[in-house]
Amino acid sequence: MIAKQTLSLLLNTGRTIKQGISMEAEGKLSEAYADAVARIELNEDDMKALGITDGSLVEVISKEGSIKIRAFRSKEVKRGHAYVPMGPWANMIVDPQTMSLGMPNYKYTIINVRPSEGKPTSLIEILAHYNAIIPTEIEDIELRGGSQKVYEYMVCPFCGELCDHLKLEVVGNEIKKVIGGCANSVSKLRNYHKHRILRPLIREGGHFREVSLEEALRRAARILSSAKYPLLFGWSSTVNEAIRVGVELAEILRGVIDNTSVVCHxxxxxxxxxxxxxxxxxxxxxxxxxxxxxxxxxxxxxxxxxxxxxxxxxxxxxxxxxxxxxxxxxxxxxxxxxxxxxxxxxxxxxxxxxxxxxxxxxxxxxxxxxxxxxxxxxxxxxxxxxxxxxxxxxxxxxxxxxxxxxxxxxxxxxxxxxxxxxxxxxxxxxxMRGHYNVTGSDNVFLWTTGYPFGIDFSRGYPRMVPGVTTAPDLLMRGEVDAALIISSDPVAHFPKRAVEHLSKIPVITIDPKWSLTATISDVIIPSGIVGVECGGTAYRLDDVPLRIKSILPPPPGVLCDDEILRRLLEMVKEYRNEGGRKRGEGYS
Amino acid sequence: MVVYYVRPKEKFQVPVECRYLRPDKFSGKSLEEIYEFIAYEGGVKRKLGDLFDIEGPSSPSLNPEDIELRIKDAEKIRYLGYRMTSGTLIVEGDVGSLAGYRMRGGNLIIEGNAGSWLGARMRGGNVEVKGSAGDFIGAAFVGDKPGYGMRKGKILVRGDAGSNIGAGMKSGAIIVLGNASHLIGAHMVGGSIFIGGNAGKFVGARAQGGKIVIGGKVDGLLPSFYIDDVVNKAKVKEYKLEKEFLLFRGDSVVDGKARLYIARDANPEISSLKDLLVAEV
Amino acid sequence: MTEFLIKNGHVYDPANGIFGDLMEIAVKDGIIVNPSELSPNPKVIDAGGGIVAPGGIDIHSHIAGPKVNTGRLIKPEDHIGTCKPASNGLRSQVGRSVPNVFKIGYGYAIMGYTTVAEAASPPLEARHTHEEMNDIPIIDKLTYIIADSNWLLLDYLVDGRGDLIEAYVAWLLRATKGYGIKIVDPGADWAWLHGKGMGIDIDYELPEYGISPKDILLGLGEAVEHLKLPHPIHVHCNRLGYPGNYETTLKTIELSNKYSKGLERPAMHVTHTQFTGYKGDSWITLGSGGEDIAKEVERTDSSVDLGQLVFGPTITMTADAPFEFVLYHLERGKWSFADIEAETSAGIVPYVYRKRNYVNTVQWCIGLEVALLVRDPWKVYITTDHPNAGPFTKYPEIMALLMSKKMREDFMKDLNQVALGRASLPSISRELSLEEIMIMMRASPARLLGMKFKGHLGEGAQADIAIYDLNPEKVDVHHDYEEVIKAFSRAKYTLKDGEIVVKDGEIVRELYGTTFYTDPKVPEDSIREVEKGLKEKFPKYYSISLSNYVIGEDELRKGRVVS
Missing domain, CATH: 3.40.228.10 (Dimethylsulfoxide Reductase, domain 2)
Known part of the structure; x- marks a missing residue:
């Protein structure tokens, strides 16, 4: 008789090599990504106790909810523990409690695991829960041939190491070789052209409509200006030149600006x-x-x-x-x-x-x-x-x-x-700071506001109280009424409760690629990729400032983050000077 | 006694802040004047009258101690009771973060649950929560020198509470009748904390002085706390537990002289480890 | 462009020998011009009998860069209760001892200051300094580059090749867009890497290199003189903060005569001399070496700034990491330090100066004594080494203290009387005149920085002008010190590049100033040899590539070379 029971385990979530690579190479809507993150790693003996083998389907239940994913054995996982790579599956069950520090218990959730039948929870199901629209066609930038160029001492835009010794061999607009880069770096740079957002989009009815940049910016400006307490979140995967505009925008909107430090360092x-x-x-x-x-x-x-x-x-x-x-x-x-x-x-x-x-x-x-x-x-x-x-x-x-x-x-x-x-x-x-410019983001926030993250401008000047003005807490308590998400993916990386609220408020996404957050957004503005199409200043994890260079132009009609934000800021200023829509009246 | 009923006109979607929503600020003011008080709805500057319906006496009361404010649907109100000095503020339901921030006197009663930072940097007065409360109760802000937390007054939570309770407090009393979480009394310099139920890990981290009583189970103790005695009761104000407590002193990494009372019955592991030393003591 | 005619002002333009004359100043296209060049009916600014002076120039302040930002991070309590909301196109302001960039720019402009020097940038992180400076509104900025514990430089010093030292210094300034060479407790940061460096004196033998701080001072002093840099070596002496350190300061200042080339500006500038002017052999016997230092400054080709103490809470931040280690042990509060590869280190410790404290009172006396005992106002500068000895917002108070014995007496009533009993300050009756103060805060700093277009109101000067609501004919600056403080705390008008930015102590217009840097010329073959050396050594010493170390002109919001 095979023993079947429910085991109570301690869940840890985090990065894996496959998760990082697939995220960049295939994108989060791909099979490869689902394979990489929709899985739970268990100790061999625990698997025996559950009566399951490699690849068996299990139901994982926590106070927040449940998912069905496949279980695999891992030598690194101790008895009584479990590991699920970070991502939307993990976040359906992760304990969102932040101890009023903005940091959910990503590494410490009590779960029950039991063998299950049926089909694994798909990304479509998860996204449906958030009322997402999954794009039917995801484009790549068309690669064309051309002369070979070699670029030396290029700065990598992936993690906080900000390696600046990379040598890129580029033919036309294709990055053929990344010499000196790690697997994540190679994945990001060689696939820069893949699953890109190439045109601004507005969500209408049940689909995305292509619009001009002007119209998208106007809609975004209107959403943000009419909100009473908007959240501007992300900032860690873009350059300082953009971040400082973000601070000015948050200040004029009297909202909150926060970066991914809140869930990292x-x-x-x-x-x-x-x-x-x-x-x-x-x-x-x-x-x-x-x-x-x-x-x-x-x-x-x-x-x-x-x-x-x-x-x-x-x-x-x-x-x-x-x-x-x-x-x-x-x-x-x-x-x-x-x-x-x-x-x-x-x-x-x-x-x-x-x-x-x-x-x-x-x-x-x-x-x-x-x-x-x-x-x-x-x-x-x-x-x-x-x-x-x-x-x-x-x-x-x-x-x-x-x-x-x-x-x-x-x-x-x-x-x-x-x-x-x-x-x-x-x-x-x-x-060990994660995103390549989260350190720069903290620094820009510090010199413009005195605080490293979680900055509230509701009274016109900066205030920060952990757990009160930090993004995950604000979202989980449902306290913000609009959001601008730039160069980050909270739908993939925030706990379910936070994403549920995000899916209910108007969201503007600025991103080069189809993030999961884009699928729930009301306005999507494409941007160029820093390190390939856009450049600027970024800070290494030890606070050394480097200049990231660009080597190719962004796709036609696509601008870099700092330019997009500057235009958005101008429109918001116009909107407020003209009286525009009175705050709190919402938008239509 | 004079009672004001304060009700939001509509359910708040964003946090609301009003530093004048307190009995001592209502004292001597007519309703018209009260309606003109500045409030913030998210980042929008409003007037109190835009956001709330207020029922109150036709003529203003001149004695703030006689004034009672009753507020409903306050889950999104932040900093309620900001620096209040006297009178009674009753929340019929839950309240948001930072209630009782820098309070100096009077009574703040929350019939439901309170958010985090309850009574932060408090300087006097009386807070009671009938339900549960969050983290950083009676605490100093992050970055404050230890001792800038609660300095006077009393906070009572009848239900459960969170972590970092009494962080950086200097004086006064915090009582939680239910369970609490980690880091009780972290960085405290003085004052007393009573947890009737369980506490989590790292009780008394870097405490320099003061008293912490845990009636239930702790999830381990810091090695920097040394056993000092076994006593047969422990109390904070009128909250007393007549049973055996192990008395620890610490936190030795800061040469601290805080006293930590851990209930013996609820913590058999700690008791057994300490038995040898207890025998010496 | 805009044209203004400033009328009814008592003009103080010491560089051009004008001390309080009633005269007109004309501004056109950002420059001061002859009034005849203005079109008929120009806009008039009525100075109402007040003082018209060139914009203030602060030659030593910590306003931008990694140290300052770390200061902001570790002192969040500094931000609470010190805020001003954003309004009317102005940004929000935060902070007292480590303000945000906007408060720094607005704060200086409100006092009528238009140029500020960031006192110390580590070259590897100079880009950070420039980013912050780009965001500081209104004022013009520049920064000194820390060089004394720089490995490449120490290698050249040991080799003794003066030409290569010069070429490397030139290269370094160009690469970091720096204005001058800063020396901080020379060699101490190199020693600190090995856990040493506390209280070293100028003859100390540095580990591994074997040379001494004296060698560093002479080597760099010579190089800077040869290169004819606009600004001399800017020296934070060894043994800062140690009782008895005034002797080291004297030995340091003395060196200036050795390599001086008699240029238009001093050969050595010694900074925040209050911190390096202690007599005595312990804290209990601490006394003032102000008099001796004043004498040495007058005798040599040097200048000093005060680093005047201001009572109250503040934060110390300096590249003198070993000293901050000592201070941390005295304070046992927060401490921050950073080791920057191949170059330098830093330390940050919040601190409170207390009126009743014996040591703090002695320190307070020293700065004032130096200012009052140096007879030549062209050799002394008013600073608080912001924020180390106090915030820059207190400059008007310090000016008033120097001009009014009465104010000093009133102030001293609350200080530690034992300390006062041993100090010379109570018996000094000299009161600086308004003329001398104007020299110290405007004309002289411009000369020290080698900026011929600043610090005066002659034709061709940059139209950076401050107008104060103080009529020198009606107010006795030696007596009515409260009026002095009030007037100089909030300028009636501040003009920046010919635009009105401050009116009645309020910012009325936000614009961004210029970042100045220097680009000295060196012989081609020296440059080539240095570049060859860099190609070989840079990858060995540094963790980034040489091409990424160099800061481009396009990285400055508005850059300008001064030679």
Whole structure:
């Protein structure tokens, strides 16, 4: 008799290599993407207990809802845990509770899993729940031949590493080769022309109608100007020149401007607000860091060039990997852990206890327990000693720190640990920031408003209160009445409750590609892709500013983000000067 | 006593903020004057009379302590009771975030649930929530020096509450009769917190002083808290629990002298780990 | 374009020898012209008997760049209660000690300032400085580039090739669109990388390189003089913040005579000298070295700015990372630091200056003493090293303190009396005149920056003009200090490039100023040799490519070269 039962598990969600590649190469409406993210990874023994095998259909239930997806075994997943790649399936069940920090519990949802029959939940079903219109035809930019050009020292527009050593071989308007780029980079750049939005669209009845840019901008200006409290969200995958216009727009609209930090390294910024920072640029790591801690981050999936650039490489004082000790602190054996010298397994959600214990060990305080957060006390003392005797140490921290347990206080305590260690040696903390210009976005927000994200302009000046003025919370409480989404995809990456509200209010999307957010939008304005068709300033995850160059013109009629926003801003100003539609009367 | 009934004209779609919707601001004002008070509906500057119907006495009351404001359908009202000094404000239902922000006196009673940041940076007065409340109750804002949270007054939540309760508080009392979440009393400098039910993880993180009483289960304790004693009761104000409590002191990473009372019966794991040390004590 | 005729003003134009004469100033197309060049019936600005002066020039302030932005991040409490909503085409304003870009621009313009120098940019992140400067409205800007712990430069210094040092300095300024060379606790950031650097003196032997801060000062000083850069080396002395450090300051200032070429401007500028003017051997015995420093400045080809202390909460931010490490230990509050590869470091610590505090009172005295004891007003500049010693919005107060002994006496009543008992300030009776203040805040800074078109009201000058509601014939600046502060806090008019931007202390028009940088000429073969060296070393030292390091002119909103 095969045992069939329901198992209660702890769900973790996050990036995978396949998720990143398929997102760029095939787009989120593709089979490849569904294959990559509509899946749950379980421990082999848990699968046996459920009586299922690789590829079996299971129903995954949480307080938020349920989905049916296929289960696969994974060596990286412990008993009692589960992993679903980030995306719309995961977000149907993820725990949206943010602890008033703007950060949903992406890595910590209690689920029940049981074998199921029938068909897997399709993207169409999910999107139907949000009243989306799926485009029948998705176009690519037509590739045409031409002369070969080689571009050197190009800056990659994918992740926070902002690698600037890329060499692109371009024939006509086709990017043939990306030399020096990681898999994500190659995927993004070589597929820049795929599933593009090529003409402005307005949603009418049950379909999208092609309109002129002028008409789309007018409609967008009208929607935003008549809203009482619009949300302008995204900003992390575009350049500073566009972001600063966004701030001006939010200010004049008296709405909220927020960027994807809120669901990524927002807690890092909040931690810095409380205690300060301890940072260095990445070159220092290459030159001097002989002790490297990777905590709650898996660069092998998210920042694929990270190891080769900074850890395996040779610097002024460090001759290479052999002169460095690499310690991974995580809840599971990540691919990064396999490249490290030591894996310290910490109990999920308990990192704060371990950080406290390390601080105690550094200060020679007695730890009166045999273990803390699943780590033996002798290990803790040894790690502290190793850190103190290093010549230059670094802690790279990721979503495992910002999304779980104490969230922003994890980061605070890590910064304080770095501060404590500076009594003995030099130690820094570097956040593994995700999107290629989320750091630039935080910086622009800071110098124009004093805050890194979640900025409310309702009284005409900037205010920020985590949990109150942060996008996920605003959406989940249904408090905004219109939204402008630029270079991000909340329908794919926000919890269900937030997306439900987003689907009920008028939404304007500015994006080069068919994101899931575009499918629920009322106005869609196509933009050029930064790094290929558009350029500007972006900041690397260590705050070093670089200039992204453009090499090809955008498709005819398609403008770059900063130009689109400038025109939108002008129209909004006109609208308000003329009296226009009185605020609060809505639009028709 | 003089009562005002404040009702939104229409259901609010966006947050509403009015710093004058408080008994002490109504004192001495006619209804016409009250209707002229500035309010914000999202980012739109409005007048109170545009947004609310207000029933009240024909002639204004001069004593704010005598004034009672009753508000309904307030789930989207933010900063309700902002810096109020006296009088009574009753919410017949739920209220939004930041209720009782920087309150200085008077009574704020919420018959339903409260949002987050209840009584943040409070300086006096009395808050009672009959339902549940959110995170950062009586707290300082992120970035504030510890001690800029609640400094005086009392907050009582009869239901459950969230995380970071009393963060950065200096004085005053916060009582939650139900369950609470993580980081109770984080960064607190003084004052008292009572959780009747369970608390989550990391109780007392970086607390420098003050008192925390947990009547139920905690999800682990920070290693930086050292056992000090076993006592047979613990209380905050009139909320007393007559049973055994383990008394811890910490947070030692900040040389803290906060006192943490953990119920022995609800926390057998912690008790057993500490038995050896308890015997010494 | 617009034309104005400013009438009824007491004009202070020290560079052209005018001190309070009633005369007319004519503006046309953004330049000051002879009144005869205006068309008939030009628009008249009635100065109402008030002061007409060139726009103020601040030669040292932290207004833009990674340090400032980190300051904003870690001090959110600075933003609450200090806001002004956006209105009438103006942006919203936030912050007291680390304001947002709009408040900085508007704030300076309201005081009649039209040019501000960002005191220190790390070259690798200079692009960030320029981005922020692009967003600061109204005022003209420039930035000094930190060079003292720069690995490429240290390599050249060790080799002793003066020509290559010059060529590299020229290359660096061009690549970063910088205006001058900044030296911060020379060599300390290099030592800090190895966990050292606290309180090093000018003869300290730097690890691995073996050269000393003195060598760095002389090497860079020479190079800057040879290149005839408009601005001299701008020096934040070693041992900043340490009791007894005034001796190091004297040793540093003395070096200026060694390489001076007698150019029109000093050979060395020593900045925020208050922080480096301490006598005594501990905090308890802290005293003022102001007098000695004043004497040394007069004797040498140097100049100083005050870094005058202002009581109240603020935030310190500097490239002197080892010092900020020490300050963090004194304060035990928030701390931020950053190590920038191959170049420099930074530290940020919020701080509160207290009136009753012994040390803070001594510090407060030192700045004023230096200003009052240096006899030549062309050698001293008024700054608060914003925000390190205080916010720039307090300049009018400092001016008033320097002009009025009465104000000093009234002010000193609330300070630490023990400290005052040991200081010379209470016994100094000198009161600066309005003329001297005008020199210090307008004419002299322009000379220090080598900007012949600024800081004066002669024909051909940039029409950056400030008009204050203070009639020098009716108000006794030495006595009615409250009037002085009021008038200089809110200009009656500020003109920027010939446009009225401030009227009665309110911004009436928003426009964006110019970013100045310098592009010195060097012999071709030196450049080629440096470029060859860069091709080889840059990839080894830096984590970005050389082509991406260089900032293009198109990245500045409005760039202009000054030579």
């Amino acid at each position: 927002g807690p890092t910024a909040l931690g810095a607000q409380d205690v300060g920072t301890a940072r260095s640029t990445l070159g220092i790591i290459r030159h001097k860091a002989d002790y490297i801690v990777i905590w709650g981050s898996n660069p092998s999936a998210s920042h694929q060039n990270h190891f080769s650039l900074w850890i395996f490489s040779r610097g002024k004082w460090i001759k290479g990997r052999k002169n460095r000790k690499v310690v991974v602190i995580d809840v599971r054996e990540t691919p990064a852990a396999r490249l490290a010298d030591e894996l310290v397994r910490v109990e999920p959600g308990k990192d704060y206890e371990l950080i406290t214990a390390l601080r105690m060990a550094v200060r020679d305080l007695d730890i009166e327990l045999p273990s803390v957060a699943g780590v033996p006390t002798e290990t803790i003392y040894r790690l502290a000693d190793e850190m103190k005797s290093a010549k230059y140490g670094v802690i790279f921290e990721g979503m495992g720190i910002t999304m779980t347990g104490a969230k922003h206080r994890n980061v605070e305590e890590l910064i304080k640990l770095a501060h404590d260690l500076n009594e003995w040696t030099r130690f820094v903390l570097i956040p």
